[in-house]
Structure formats: C-alpha cells, structure tokens
Amino acid sequence: MSNPENLKYTQSHEWVRTEADGTVSIGITQHAQELLGDMVFVEAPAVGRHLDAREECAVVESVKAAADVYAPISGTVTETNAELDGSPESINQDPYSAWMFRMKPDNPGDVGALMDAAAYQAFVDSEAH
Amino acid sequence: MTTLKQTPLNAAHRAMGAKMVDFGGWDMPVNYGSQIDEHHQVRRDCGMFDVSHMRVVDIKGEGVRAFLRYLLANNPDKLATPGKALYSTMLRPDGGVIDDLIIYFMSESWFRIVVNAGTAEKDIAWMKEQAASHAPNLTITPRDDLAMIAVQGPNARAKVWEAMPGSQELSENLVPFSAVEMGEMFIARTGYTGEDGFEIMIPAKAAPFFWANLAEKGVKPIGLGARDTLRLEAGMNLYGQDMDETVNPLESGLAWTVDLKSERDFIGKAALLAHPPARKLVGLLLTDRGVLRGHQKVHTAHGEGEITSGSFSPTLEKSIALARVPVEVAIGDIVQVAVRDKMLNAQVVKYPFARNGKGLI
Numbered sequence: 001m002s003n004p005e006n007l008k009y010t011q012s013h014e015w016v017r018t019e020a021d022g023t024v025s026i027g028i029t030q031h032a033q034e035l036l037g038d039m040v041f042v043e044a045p046a047v048g049r050h051l052d053a054r055e056e057c058a059v060v061e062s063v064k065a066a067a068d069v070y071a072p073i074s075g076t077v078t079e080t081n082a083e084l085d086g087s088p089e090s091i092n093q094d095p096y097s098a099w100m101f102r103m104k105p106d107n108p109g110d111v112g113a114l115m116d117a118a119a120y121q122a123f124v125d126s127e128a129h
Numbered sequence: 130m131t132t133l134k135q136t137p138l139n140a141a142h143r144a145m146g147a148k149m150v151d152f153g154g155w156d157m158p159v160n161y162g163s164q165i166d167e168h169h170q171v172r173r174d175c176g177m178f179d180v181s182h183m184r185v186v187d188i189k190g191e192g193v194r195a196f197l198r199y200l201l202a203n204n205p206d207k208l209a210t211p212g213k214a215l216y217s218t219m220l221r222p223d224g225g226v227i228d229d230l231i232i233y234f235m236s237e238s239w240f241r242i243v244v245n246a247g248t249a250e251k252d253i254a255w256m257k258e259q260a261a262s263h264a265p266n267l268t269i270t271p272r273d274d275l276a277m278i279a280v281q282g283p284n285a286r287a288k289v290w291e292a293m294p295g296s297q298e299l300s301e302n303l304v305p306f307s308a309v310e311m312g313e314m315f316i317a318r319t320g321y322t323g324e325d326g327f328e329i330m331i332p333a334k335a336a337p338f339f340w341a342n343l344a345e346k347g348v349k350p351i352g353l354g355a356r357d358t359l360r361l362e363a364g365m366n367l368y369g370q371d372m373d374e375t376v377n378p379l380e381s382g383l384a385w386t387v388d389l390k391s392e393r394d395f396i397g398k399a400a401l402l403a404h405p406p407a408r409k410l411v412g413l414l415l416t417d418r419g420v421l422r423g424h425q426k427v428h429t430a431h432g433e434g435e436i437t438s439g440s441f442s443p444t445l446e447k448s449i450a451l452a453r454v455p456v457e458v459a460i461g462d463i464v465q466v467a468v469r470d471k472m473l474n475a476q477v478v479k480y481p482f483a484r485n486g487k488g489l490i
Contacts, residue, residue, distance in 0.1 A: 037354065038165045040441040041420050041448075059469065061420040063164050063441050064354060085418075092163075 002121075003029065004096055008111055009120035012054075012070045015096060018111055023078050025099040028060060028069060031124050033095045036062040039088040044080035044101045051075060051103065053110065058100055060091065073110035075103035136181035137276045137333040141340050145350050152353055153247040155182040160352035167355035168443040171322055172486050175282030176351035177343050180321075184249035185272040185330055186242045186256070193240045196264040197232060199395055200256065202378060204388035208234035212307045214319055216386055219252065220397025224377035224404065228252050229368050229386075231319060233308050241308075241315070243277075243328075245368050259396070275315075276336035278329050280348060281359075283486060285326030289316075292342040300327070321356065323363025323484035361449065362442050364412065364481030370423055371410065371437040371451055377401055380453060382410030406456060410437070412480030413450040413464070414490055417473040421450035421466060428465040428472070431457035436466065444483040445490055451480070 003009065008016040013032035017025045033039065041061040051057050051071035058069035079102040084090065091098040105111065115123065133156035142149065147158035158179065160167060170176045188196070197205040203217030213234050219227045228248040233241040244252045253271055260267050280289050290297035299309050300316045305325075308317035315330040331339055344350070357367070364382075366372055372381035379387065379401060389401065413436070415421050421439030434454030442449045450466075458464070460479050465472040482490050 037160060038163055040165075041418065043419070061441075063358060063443070064159075066420065066422065089165075 003117040005117050007096065008072070008114035008116065009123075010070065010072045010114060011123060014069060014072050016072045016111055016114055017099070018108075019102070022108060023102045023104050024073070024075070024111060025102050026069075026072060027095060027099045028091060029120070030095050032067070033092050036060065036065060036067055037092075038063045039091045042084045042088045042091070042100060044084070045077045047077050047080060049077045051077065060088070060100075069100065071103070072114060073103070073105050074107070075105040078102045078104050134182070136179055137336040138179045138181065138278075138340055141337055142179065142350070145344075147350070147352065150353075152182070155246060157182060158350065158352040159354045161350050164352065164354035164358070165443045167349070167351045168358050170349050171282045171324055171351055171355065171359055172444060172483070173282070175280060175285040175288055175324075175326065176349045176355075177340065178279040178281065178351050178353075178356055179276075179340070180279050180328070181276040181333070181336065182246035183277055184244050184246065184253075185275050185277070186244060186253060187239065187270045187272060188242065188256070188267055189239045189270070190264070190267040191238060192264055193238060193267060194234075196260060196267060197240060198393050199263055200259055201232070202387045202395060202397060204391055204393060205232060205234065205240070206391070206393075208232070210307070211235055212303070212309055214306045214308060214317060218372075218378045218383055218386060219255070220378070220395070220401075221374060222396055222400060224397045224400035225374035226368070226372045226376065226378055226381065227255055227374060229366060229372070229383070233317065235310075247369060272330075274333055275330045276333045278331065278336065278340060278343070279320055279322075279326065280329065280343065281320045281322040281324045281326035281351075283325060285324065286318075288343065288346050288348050289327050289329070292346045292348070293339065321363075321365055322359040323365070323481060324359075324486070358440050358443060361438050361440055361451070362444055362481065362483035364451070366410075366451075367438055376453070377404070377406070379406040380408045380410070382451070408434070408453050409456050409458075410451055410453055411458060411460070412478040412482060413439075413452050413466070413475040414445075414478045414482075415448035415450070415466070415473060415475045416463075417475075419468050419471075419473050420448045421468070421475065426467045427452050427454055427475075428467070429454055429458045429462065431455040434458070434464075442482055442488075445488045449482050450475070
C-alpha cells in the first residue's frame, strides 16, 4: 500500500489530513501498523486537551507492544474516533481511513511544514538501514 | 553486528512471507501475517511451529536416572515407562531457576532433555560440571544435528499422520506427555500451547521436506508471537520472564513440579526448605480497558507485586497476565496495575486462562 499523496506525514509515523472545516485528522501510517502488528487497543487524547507539537498524546497497543502517538502540530483536540474502541483492527485493515483524533491547529500553516508522501517514504527507507 | 543463528527452516519461513526478528540471537519468524489469526488457527484447527532453536541434549550411560535425581527439582522416579516425559526445573544451590526443561525417559542408560534456546549453553555447562563430580561416566551430548517442529491444535495429530506415512501406527497410542522413536525421528505428544499435538525432532537435513509436507496438507505456519499468547493463555511459564535465576520455583507457580516429599536430595532442595515462599504467581484478568505487559507494578492490599508476562488474550478478547504477588493475595481480589500514568483494575484469577479451544475464565 502506498502512502496517499494528499496526506502529510511525521517522522514518528503519524499521518495528517486537513479537513474541509479546517481541523486535521490524525492516524498512524501503513508502515507503523505493519511494524506493530495486530492492534488490540487505542487510547486517544481527551477532547478539549491542548497539545504541543511532538507531545505524547495517545497510545496504540498491538498484541506485541505499546507505541506512543505524538501530536504532529500544536492545537486542541476536537474529536476522537470512538469506532476504534470496538474495532482497533481497522487500523491494520485500512490505516489511512482509521483516524484516531482530530485537532484544531493553533496555526494552520504548521501542517504545510510536515513531510509529503515522497519525503516520508524516503525517510522510512532510510530508517530501514 | 553479530550474525543471527538460523534454523534449517530459515529459507522456508522467508518463502512463506514470515516477518523475521532477532529472538535471543536466532533469526526467527514472529508471524506470517496476523498473529491473532495464527493464534485462533491453533486453538481451532492446527498449526506448525519451528522450534529448532531449542536444544536437545542426550544423557547416556549407566546411572543416568540417579544423576537426574540429584540434578533436577522434579523426581525422575515418576517415570516408569520408557517414552514417558516429565517437566522439571533445574536449580542453583540457592533455589534460583537455571532453566525449565522436559526430560524423556528412553531407557536406564538414555534420557533425552529439551532445554530453552537462550539458556542452552549455560545449562549444558552446568550439567557437565555436576556430572564431573557426581557421574563422570555419563556422556552429555547436545544434538545440534536435530531440528524440532511442533504441530499443535485439535487436528494436529491427524495432520502429522497424513504428512508422515507410517507415523500413525507408532504414535496413535501415545498418551499425553510421552514420546516414541521413529527411525531417526522422535515424536512426542507434548507442546507449549494448551492444545493437543506433537513436538517432532527430526534430522536437520530432513526438516525442510517434512515442513513442506505439512504445508501441503494444509497445516499453517505459526510464528513465535502466537506461540507466546498461546502459552500465556495456557498458563505455561516462560523462562526469563516468569522465572529466572533470581527466583525459586515455589514463587513461580511451579510447586507442582518440585518434589519435596521424597527422601531424595537434589540441588536447591535445602534452600527451598529453608525459605518458605513469600510470593506466588497468580493470573490477572484486566477489567478496565488496556493491555497488561511484563514489569508493570501490581498494587495489592498485601503489598506490591509485578507482572511477569502480560498480553492480549485472543481467545478471551481481554488482557491477561501472570503476576508475582505477596502470598496473601487471594483468587477474586481486585488489584491495581500501573499502566503508564493510570491505575487499572484487574481481578486475580486462577489460570490457565484457555485450553483445548476454550476460554476458562
């Protein structure tokens, strides 16, 4: 599965999508879900919590291990994806649809500074060595 | 970077799409896709595991039984019929667990032992050191020429019989925890999953052929990831996690494997008798949302404990754990486990959590 061109990416393997209402949706990448394996638990940040960029804010747990999820940019949590509570495996099945939480960015311009799909792929390839 | 050791099935794993990991210095398959699917496959049908990293050791010569009586915490005199197997720990003089192992009684001059991969070298050194002073005529031979394949699950035995012509006649009457030789092979009705099945030792050169035969009969390969959740559900200890040299078997849920009743003396016995256990191993079932993991602290009304193995149980669809806690803790107690910045509630339960295809909690 390739990384969608319309998303932005972080070095900690989150993807970021800007929605029509100006909020951003955040999930974990195909590469991250492959590394972690079968997901069994997701803990999203509380709605209303303010996050600084690169702050630890959520956890995904697979059968194998727990992994932290980091805020890609600064902003306030507006919504979490309750569907993942009952079906964390949708992160494995379709990582780019399985958003974990949404944020209202402090500064909408911050999203543009994140990696695009090609840059992220190059980063993943470099990490493999 | 050191080179990882490979089993004779390494190429077969890669060809089957395995995700390989460094497992204690061995390049081993952790899964071939979904670990949870592999887990269910074993509980519901059958699957095969490459466990060739484990070490087979043959001890031969006059007086093997007497030597093992002294070497092991369990009593080899429980083995009356050739082929019978016994699970035991091997202890240090202070009662710490050097390893857990299975011994097979083949004859009065031949016992076969299977030890863990990560401890094999130290185990063999220890056995040789003890033999030098107590039974110098014995030979202790690591069988690096043997591979080992476990086939486990309700349909495992039937699949082995299909894949290995001639094996049914020899092995269909094997009672659980016993073994039979078949030419250069060794078929044992043992395992580490809580399901029926066989563990088969086979010359390394023949292992890829047998593995391919099993695959052709529809037996799915299972990685070490599912092996760990299967054994945890089955309430089986993992050396290095649930016990090691710093704890004794009585504090590790293994009192049933320690023979303190007979007159026999064995290494570690005096220490076990001198120090009644202050802690014990219990099962935990997480009642809050989350996942229990090894080394998390457990808070009880009787003091602190620690999780030794924790994971998500695919059979129960809940998180479970083994934890070492003060002996006063009782089944049914609610305890709190520190998971990151939270305290989660868990119930103390009797384990195993699942066996023979069914959840037991």
